[in-house]
Amino acid sequence: MSTTATDLADEAASDQVKLRPVVSSYVDITDRFTAEAAKIMPGQLVMMESFELVNSINALEIMDPKMDTGVLNLRSNDANFDVSAPRSPQEILYIMDELFALEMSWCTGCALSQTIYTCLYIEHLLNNFNGVQESLHFGTRASDPPSIDQNDLDQFLLHHALRSYAIGVIKTCDLMRRQLQCKGIFEEEDAVTETYGLDLLQFVSPGYILAVIEAAAFQIECKTSSSDTTQQVLTGIAQRLNLRATTLRTMMLAEAPPAMLQQLYSACIQMADTLSETHELAVAVPTAFSMAVQGRLECGMPPRPLLEMPFAKAVELYQQLQTGMSDLLRIHEYGSIGDIVSYFEHFALRLPDELPYVRSQLHQQYLKDGRLLGKTTMREAVISDITDLCSPMPSLFEIPSSHPAYAALEDFYVQAERCFESYLTVMSHNKCRLRQRLCGLILDWNALQAVAETIESSPEMVQFSLVLQGNPDDPSGGLHPLPLSSWAYYRKLKMMVWIVFLGFELDIYKLDEWPLMLWYVDYLLGITDTHFKRLETVVESMTALHQQQQQQQNTAAKKNRKKKQPQQSAQKLDYINIEAVPRTTMLLTRLRAETEIFREICRGYLCLVAVLTLAGIVNPPRGAQTSPSSSALRTSPELLYRIRLKPFGPIVAPEVPPYETYLQLSDLNNWTIPALLDNAQMSLNGAQKMVSQLNKLTRPEHLVNAKLVGESMTKTRLLLLRSCIGMNVSIMRLRQMKLVQSDGGEREVKRKVKVTIEQENYHPFFPVLVFAENEQ
Amino acid sequence: MADESSSLPPVAAYENVKEFMSVLMMVSTTDGRQFCGTLMATDRDRNLILSEASEQLPVGFQSRRGDRFRYVGMIAIPGKHILRIDASKDSLKAREMLLKGVSRGAII
Structure with a gap:
């Protein structure tokens, strides 16, 4: 072993170092140990039986100023x-x-x-x-x-x-x-x-x-x-x-x-x-x-x-x-429990992120012991959330214990309470954790939906799953209310959409993955919209049924009065929670409008990214065809598709479409750059108009469950408008560049376009792509 | 058998150093500090890995901490900085008994 200057300095120092005397319970083994250690083969490590070298990764090297805090102390004044x-x-x-x-x-x-x-x-x-x-x-x-x-x-x-x-x-x-x-x-x-x-x-x-x-x-x-x-x-x-x-x-x-x-x-x-x-x-x-x-x-x-x-x-x-x-x-x-839930949701997505202490307080003070504000139980929160979304018959939540479906429903409610509490808990997480936990939560909600579907299709629940008239063309044999599974499905879809959008906000997806993720979120938003349409139809049909029965009862009561017969007790009208219907209708209208806005913007983005692909600015992930080596398989588009959509793989509904479907639907063969740019602009302008219209709905009855988040919603919409405007400017820029279609990536695009993603001052879900031209 | 054993690396040569493993040690370094911890691993250059170690400052060093031991966790002390190694007598004895027990096949 060569002797370095440091060693010499150490040796010199060692002569002057005053050591503590050996304590009586210790024995000096320096010489013995040195002699025994010298017998170890060069490069060999003698370890305790239970010890593995990997355990020493965290070991601090003594006397190394970068590792040893003790040295700092010794050298300080x-x-x-x-x-x-x-x-x-x-x-x-x-x-x-x-x-x-x-x-x-x-x-x-x-x-x-x-x-x-x-x-x-x-x-x-x-x-x-x-x-x-x-x-x-x-x-x-x-x-x-x-x-x-x-x-x-x-x-x-x-x-x-x-x-x-x-x-x-x-x-x-x-x-x-x-x-x-x-x-x-x-x-x-x-x-x-x-x-x-x-x-x-x-x-x-x-x-x-x-x-x-x-x-x-x-x-x-x-x-x-x-x-x-x-x-x-x-x-x-x-x-x-x-x-x-x-x-x-x-x-x-x-x-x-x-x-x-x-x-x-x-x-x-x-x-x-x-x-x-x-x-x-x-x-x-x-x-x-x-x-x-x-x-x-x-x-x-x-x-x-x-x-x-x-x-x-x-x-x-x-x-x-x-x-x-x-x-x-x-x-x-708060005015309703839904207001609190909306507050939690808006709190989670706030920009800039709230400080950890504030987040801890949201959880500690307002979700204390699994109760909202320390008093509203999760059961009440679940019932309120279901009622706001579907206005089901009130008796659904008051089933007597003698009812054959009581035990199954009770199990569902317990599971729903747990899921809902977890959902509210993750709202106080930081954004990365929020996304990660949502990926886990959608599995729980998937299971909850399955439980709800089993219960609602069971013969015991026939009184709650009446076939609604007015839909003779429905191949499934009519429209069923299915409030429990509809609610679980809605919540799950919302989380899935968040997972994808948080991916954009957290800059998880590379630009070449944008087409896939935008396509997928557009698919999810489409399904969400269909689900809302279905819920609206159910509410309309149930309300009509309720009114029809009410009329019949009124007519019967009049007849009885004319005949001076003793009035029979009116049959309980229990098709729908008629008092909750106006709230549900307003809520569904707003949710549909918001979904539609997101969808339009997504389509605009999708068209714009397609332009980038056609012009060869963004290269789609290369597949095995271009480089058939084994390493290329790791980057094959199909594998990328599966990896990116992996969190959604186990979800039964909506299932992840097969890769072939994606390929088919994302085929750009029949498209030209100007047409795509026109489409993008149209979608973004459409979204802008819808946002402006939605902003006009400011009366309290329009803001169901939004009492606490009205201001936050206005801010969010303003950011959405900014994103639309930002992207419109980018579209104009692309038009000016007069891009030509690339011939499959073989030929270098003469003009290199630099793409940057800007997030500040835009809606976090929709960062704006900014283009700059680099003349070569 | 004799031929076979002669071709193997001289395992027995460092067998004795194993008697110090898991022994509580007080290692004094060239800057006068002492580290008390359990020996986990060592090599030919006396580089030591101690677990659950604590540090004591040099004699007479003025620190705002005083004379107390300070927990530092798992540490690696390069052999070149080691001045003296002391071993706890109780710990040495316990290790010796354990090794004897193992060699006799006893379950301890």
């Missing part, structure tokens, strides 16, 4: 930093603002070791803390609080203002951390709740900390300074303490009446605005923050950089957090 040294008001302001920025970094998913733990003041407080709140001070020993001269401003600011602020930050993180450890939030992805063995004042009452912060803020407000700048800084420090106190209060009063919380959140947002006025007065104390803290934490991780964000960005994030929390309170204003 942190030990010389005196936390009890007096600090000027400007420096205190700096430390507070840095802590604020680091805290917001943590809120966006960074580790504590890279954020607030890097503050040496925080480290000192946490090291001093022995479970007793009095030990939270900047003194050397936990049991020995420093004596403070109240008249010395610098000392006062350090030991009161900064101390209480830092304790407030720790407690806020503690309260948030506990909320983040919930089902809807993913460790390491959304948030890092690891505390590295330190106690974040878990058992210190937030009330005590609030009192300490408020007392400090009050005292500072009473202090005056002859210098204008110092006075401004003091005001800034008091503002920061007040903001911290209000933030803490919002977290303590999570169960308080919404109106009160709303005021607190608004106050937080307003107060945060004032921070930037004084931020510029801060004087930096860079030594108060050190990455070497990681070398002193119980942490089996390599060193990670300190993650701070610009102060303005931190304030923006803080306001986003409080706005998100304040927005959640609107759920209490």
Whole structure:
């Protein structure tokens, strides 16, 4: 083994290193071990029986500065930093603002070791803390609080203002951390709740900390300074303490009446605005923050950089957090259960994504113990959702236990509750997880639909599955209401459409896969539309049947009155939940319109992508014909088709069409580029018109289940319009380019067109393709 | 048999180092730190893999952490940085008994 310069340095150092004496329970085996190890063959590893080399992947290499956090600690000057040294008001302001920025970094998913733990003041407080709140001070020993001269401003600011602020930050993180450890939030992805063995004042009452912060803020407000700048800084420090106190209060009063919380959140947002006025007065104390803290934490991780964000960005994030929390309170204003469900759905698709803490609160506060708002059971939510969609006979949900189908229906409802709860739970996930979980959920809903179909086709359910008249041409022998399976089918279709569109939003599909995915989502939307049409027909037929029976009963009652016969008790009209019909009709109209808009845009996109394919700008995935090697099989179009549609493979209805069908339907042989561009433009213009018409439906009765999301829907439609307009501009650009049809990719397209996908300011489901010409 | 065994790699040569496997060790490095953990693997250059290891700072080093041990998890210590290796007597004895038991075919 060659001796390197480092080795020599190490050897030299080793002579001077003072080692601890051998403990009596240990024995020095250096020589014995060295001798035995020397017998090992070169390149051979001797391992414990149960150990495998793969286990050592996470092992940290000691003395390697990139891996060993201990080296950071040994080389740092942190030990010389005196936390009890007096600090000027400007420096205190700096430390507070840095802590604020680091805290917001943590809120966006960074580790504590890279954020607030890097503050040496925080480290000192946490090291001093022995479970007793009095030990939270900047003194050397936990049991020995420093004596403070109240008249010395610098000392006062350090030991009161900064101390209480830092304790407030720790407690806020503690309260948030506990909320983040919930089902809807993913460790390491959304948030890092690891505390590295330190106690974040878990058992210190937030009330005590609030009192300490408020007392400090009050005292500072009473202090005056002859210098204008110092006075401004003091005001800034008091503002920061007040903001911290209000933030803490919002977290303590999570169960308080919404109106009160709303005021607190608004106050937080307003107060945060004032921070930037004084931020510029801060004087930096860079030594108060050190990455070497990681070398002193119980942490089996390599060193990670300190993650701070610009102060303005931190304030923006803080306001986003409080706005998100304040927005959640609107759920209490719901009119129907459907409003809450719509809120959850819109929340999941919001842009920008809500912060993990807000998402955790949606799950913790509004889906508490499997109940919406802690009171509406999942059964009620399911019944309401089914009623809104199909207005079935009310007796369907009140079947007596003596009914032969009771047990089967009960099983269905239990399964439906579970599925619906999972559906609402995934709405608080991050977008990637949302898509992933939806892929799993559609299987559950597929099974639920199968159960519903079995129940609804069973002879016991004959009273609920009457054959509706008016459809003599129906080959299946008439139209059945099938409310349960229709509902499960609708929900499943909606999730499937989301999966594909989220694929576009998350940039999962490459441009050459766009034709396939657009074609597939168009197919799904077509089926959804047919399903809505069917539901509308069912509701119409049932309503007609109901009215017919009502007329008959009225006539019979009149006859009885004329004959002065005792009036017979009216037969219960139980074809349909007639009171729910207007809501269902409005809901179906809106859903159909939305589906149609999506479909039109999809068709527009499909035509445009077809143009790109015809012009040779986008090459369809090459098949085995072009390169018959075994590796080419991995990229064969059929395999790509199967891989991309794999999540939908196990779904029985709608089944994934065979590859041949796709080939047949996506054949572009009879199309020309100008015709396709015309078609694309027509579809997009059509969609635009429909969006404008839909926007005019603003009366409350038009907005079924949209009371809480009216504003969000308007924004979404605006983005849809932007996408349409953006794509129209792209179409014009393509027309100007006068593209010619490529002859199958053999000849190079003379003009190279650069395609970029733009997502910002457009509807997330419909990113806009922007074309630029590269002359060669 | 004798011929066969002579053609095999000299397994028995490093058999003795196995007696240190899974033994609790205190490894002192050239910077004065000590790492206490269970030996999982080693090689000819005395590169050690310790699991569930903790770190103690050098004697007299001023740190904000104080004198406490710090958990660092699984670590690999390059042989060139090792100054001294101490083994827990109890752990050595337990390992010895285990190896004897295995060689006798006993189930422990």
